[in-house]
Amino acid sequence: MTLLQVAEHAGVSLATASRVLHGSGTRTVGEELRRRVESAAEELRYISNAPAQALARSTSSVVGLIVHDVADPYFGAIAAGAMRAAREHRLLVMIAATFREPGLELEYLRGLRAQRARAVILAGSGTVDAAATERLAEEIAGFEADGGRVVCIGERGPDLDTVAMANRSGGGLAVQGLWELGHRRIGVVSGPEELLTVRHRLDGARRALRALGAPWDPGAVRSGDFTREGGRGAAVRLLTERPELTGVLVLNDVMAAGALAGLRDDLGLAVPEQVSVVGFDDVPFAADLCPPLSTVRLPLEAAGEAALRLVLEDGAEVPRQVKLPAELILRGSTGLARR
Amino acid sequence: MTLLQVAEHAGVSLATASRVLHGSGTRTVGEELRRRVESAAEELRYISNAPAQALARSTSSVVGLIVHDVADPYFGAIAAGAMRAAREHRLLVMIAATFREPGLELEYLRGLRAQRARAVILAGSGTVDAAATERLAEEIAGFEADGGRVVCIGERGPDLDTVAMANRSGGGLAVQGLWELGHRRIGVVSGPEELLTVRHRLDGARRALRALGAPWDPGAVRSGDFTREGGRGAAVRLLTERPELTGVLVLNDVMAAGALAGLRDDLGLAVPEQVSVVGFDDVPFAADLCPPLSTVRLPLEAAGEAALRLVLEDGAEVPRQVKLPAELILRGSTGLARR
DNA sequence: CGCAGACTGGAAAGCGTTTACCGTCATGCC
DNA sequence: GGCATGACGGTAAACGCTTTCCAGTCTGCG
Numbered sequence: 043m044t045l046l047q048v049a050e051h052a053g054v055s056l057a058t059a060s061r062v063l064h065g066s067g068t069r070t071v072g073e074e075l076r077r078r079v080e081s082a083a084e085e086l087r088y089i090s091n092a093p094a095q096a097l098a099r100s101t102s103s104v105v106g107l108i109v110h111d112v113a114d115p116y117f118g119a120i121a122a123g124a125m126r127a128a129r130e131h132r133l134l135v136m137i138a139a140t141f142r143e144p145g146l147e148l149e150y151l152r153g154l155r156a157q158r159a160r161a162v163i164l165a166g167s168g169t170v171d172a173a174a175t176e177r178l179a180e181e182i183a184g185f186e187a188d189g190g191r192v193v194c195i196g197e198r199g200p201d202l203d204t205v206a207m208a209n210r211s212g213g214g215l216a217v218q219g220l221w222e223l224g225h226r227r228i229g230v231v232s233g234p235e236e237l238l239t240v241r242h243r244l245d246g247a248r249r250a251l252r253a254l255g256a257p258w259d260p261g262a263v264r265s266g267d268f269t270r271e272g273g274r275g276a277a278v279r280l281l282t283e284r285p286e287l288t289g290v291l292v293l294n295d296v297m298a299a300g301a302l303a304g305l306r307d308d309l310g311l312a313v314p315e316q317v318s319v320v321g322f323d324d325v326p327f328a329a330d331l332c333p334p335l336s337t338v339r340l341p342l343e344a345a346g347e348a349a350l351r352l353v354l355e356d357g358a359e360v361p362r363q364v365k366l367p368a369e370l371i372l373r374g375s376t377g378l379a380r381r
Numbered sequence: 382m383t384l385l386q387v388a389e390h391a392g393v394s395l396a397t398a399s400r401v402l403h404g405s406g407t408r409t410v411g412e413e414l415r416r417r418v419e420s421a422a423e424e425l426r427y428i429s430n431a432p433a434q435a436l437a438r439s440t441s442s443v444v445g446l447i448v449h450d451v452a453d454p455y456f457g458a459i460a461a462g463a464m465r466a467a468r469e470h471r472l473l474v475m476i477a478a479t480f481r482e483p484g485l486e487l488e489y490l491r492g493l494r495a496q497r498a499r500a501v502i503l504a505g506s507g508t509v510d511a512a513a514t515e516r517l518a519e520e521i522a523g524f525e526a527d528g529g530r531v532v533c534i535g536e537r538g539p540d541l542d543t544v545a546m547a548n549r550s551g552g553g554l555a556v557q558g559l560w561e562l563g564h565r566r567i568g569v570v571s572g573p574e575e576l577l578t579v580r581h582r583l584d585g586a587r588r589a590l591r592a593l594g595a596p597w598d599p600g601a602v603r604s605g606d607f608t609r610e611g612g613r614g615a616a617v618r619l620l621t622e623r624p625e626l627t628g629v630l631v632l633n634d635v636m637a638a639g640a641l642a643g644l645r646d647d648l649g650l651a652v653p654e655q656v657s658v659v660g661f662d663d664v665p666f667a668a669d670l671c672p673p674l675s676t677v678r679l680p681l682e683a684a685g686e687a688a689l690r691l692v693l694e695d696g697a698e699v700p701r702q703v704k705l706p707a708e709l710i711l712r713g714s715t716g717l718a719r720r
Numbered sequence: 721c722g723c724a725g726a727c728t729g730g731a732a733a734g735c736g737t738t739t740a741c742c743g744t745c746a747t748g749c750c
Numbered sequence: 751g752g753c754a755t756g757a758c759g760g761t762a763a764a765c766g767c768t769t770t771c772c773a774g775t776c777t778g779c780g
């Protein structure tokens with residue numbers, strides 16, 4: 043079913059049919075012909091051919107979203123925000139999940155370029171791998187040179203449009219919250235060290251600690267994968283080696299879920315009586331954990347929405363930044379320090 | 382950067398360049414020219430134009446996935462499975478989220494048809510709305526007539542390829558598990574009644590109860606939205622009206638999380654001492670709830686993968702069905718019936 | 721009445737690929 | 751040596767749409 047057939051059925055030219063059905067508003071078509079085309083399209087169940095349109099217009103209505111893992115609630119929330127905004131603009135969202143494989147981000151970005159996506163949102167964290175960052179930057183530059191738009195969620199470089207969540211100050215808030223509850227020996231269950239997000243959160247925590255006059259003990263940081271099991275293992279190791287800790291900051295809620303399980307089931311530690319735990323992100327299930335997880339709330343859906351909005355705006359000459367705040371939510375996993 | 386430019390740069394014809402870079406194997410190109418084309422492409426950083434290819438080949442490498450909500454872990458897991466399989470086939474996945482708005486599924490299916498998606502996976506549950514089902518069926522038929530492939534996760538109709546999860550027998554398993562723990566007064570927190578998934582789960586529970594010789598009390602079913610709050614509200618209403626219940630089946634884990642919160646915080650009921658709760662789906666956080674949620678495990682990732690595989694196979698003349706089993710996982714939210 | 725200008729409809733030139741189809745040339749066989 | 755046979759390279763016609771011109775028709779106005 044092609045537009046030409048619709049046109050013939052309606053007894054008009056191809057141009058007219060195009061203007062009626064896909065017209066970009068610049069050109070009007072008379073009442074009579076308009077009706078004829080519309081009913082012909084309806085009758086023949088015409089469905090326009092987006093690839094052909096993309097070719098002719100050299101712009102499409104798909105935006106790409108690259109995440110680490112769709113099943114992770116962190117990315118789920120971001121994706122939901124982005125899709126909600128996409129709907130308003132009648133865009134389709136192509137999601138690619140790298141499953142945390144290093145090269146895949148680059149590969150998918152190329153794929154999205156090939157699709158002539160109008161824009162791409164890089165939702166996963168950047169890394170400290172300079173070579174990879176460089177290659178990615180080149181690919182992004184190439185895409186932008188072709189008229190594509192890119193925004194990152196989380197900082198990746200000064201010359202990119204980004205939606206920055208308050209990872210640093212969030213880390214600080216968490217530490218400060220623990221401090222105010224009387225905790226003086228605070229440890230951190232961290233994620234993969236090469237992730238910028240992790241670095242920033244950790245850095246915020248470190249600075250806050252220093253500002254409060256506490257010594258920074260690098261041995262009180264243990265890292266694991268950004269997964270439940272990673273959190274569990276790291277938390278168990280941390281408290282086995284540093285049993286004197288009374289407060290633990292876990293750098294992401296999924297890990298925190300594992301940490302709670304590990305402290306309880308593997309070490310028999312009561313939370314919050316013996317150890318207080320603070321997570322990060324405030325994913326939907328955080329309040330339902332056992333005990334309800336105190337955590338640093340990040341506006342994930344809002345970040346997804348903001349990213350999509352930003353990616354559609356005309357690129358300013360200067361890179362744009364949207365900053366989103368963090369907020370400490372105290373629930374049942376934190377209490378006054380023991381003793 | 383077009384293929385023509387690459388060809389010129391390499392000093393070959395457009396056809397040769399196309400064969401080297403995208404060739405479907407039928408035609409070989411000599412060693413020398415092949416190398417010239419490849420290095421020209423590399424040098425010019427050529428990226429092929431997927432819409433143009435889609436137009437010329439009249440088939441694309443994108444598959445669509447329509448879900449209710451990407452942020453829901455149920456769909457997150459399905460999506461993850463589908464994307465993993467998609468990666469093996471070097472396909473891109475376009476995800477559309479309907480946010481449970483009725484007409485949107487149809488709209489997105491049309492959108493995906495317009496994109497000339499090679500295939501579409503309908504992951505959301507069907508409904509009992511006959512008119513909507515009919516319109517959707519027409520759209521699907523149209524798509525298939527154009528050579529598109531569709532598979533549904535969850536039953537929607539006898540003439541569609543489907544990946545069926547054991548909703549009915551899962552409902553039965555849950556009831557039976559409760560029964561074996563001594564529960565005789567069992568209630569159900571149900572989801573939106575128009576969803577087929579809900580109907581099937583409920584139906585399985587009902588049949589199992591009848592098979593066990595228990596009366597079916599329609600008043601012992603309360604439904605709410607398929608959300609945490611929906612589950613909370615329905616559970617609270619259910620146990621307020623039927624305080625004699627000792628076992629509750631909640632038809633999805635997200636609702637179950639809310640139900641646990643409601644029973645504990647709103648009604649002061651101890652789980653499992655006073656009431657046992659069984660959820661459905663076994664989403665990743667189920668084991669971390671408080672208490673750990675007993676639930677009917679469905680192989681969600683596997684369903685996503687199976688759907689993607691199915692959608693790529695040549696359509697058989699007869700509709701294909703993949704059946705996936707359910708399994709009852711007993712954790713801390715269930716115990717022996719009181720008294 | 722003649723004409724500028726506004727509207728409206730159509731013809732046709734792309735957009736970047738794929739893929740028949742057609743030469744050309746070397747090879748192997750009788 | 752003549753000729754069928756492959757292998758390989760190129761030419762050009764689609765693929766379905768958008769959009770620029772161009773032409774024709776109306777309108778209003780001097």
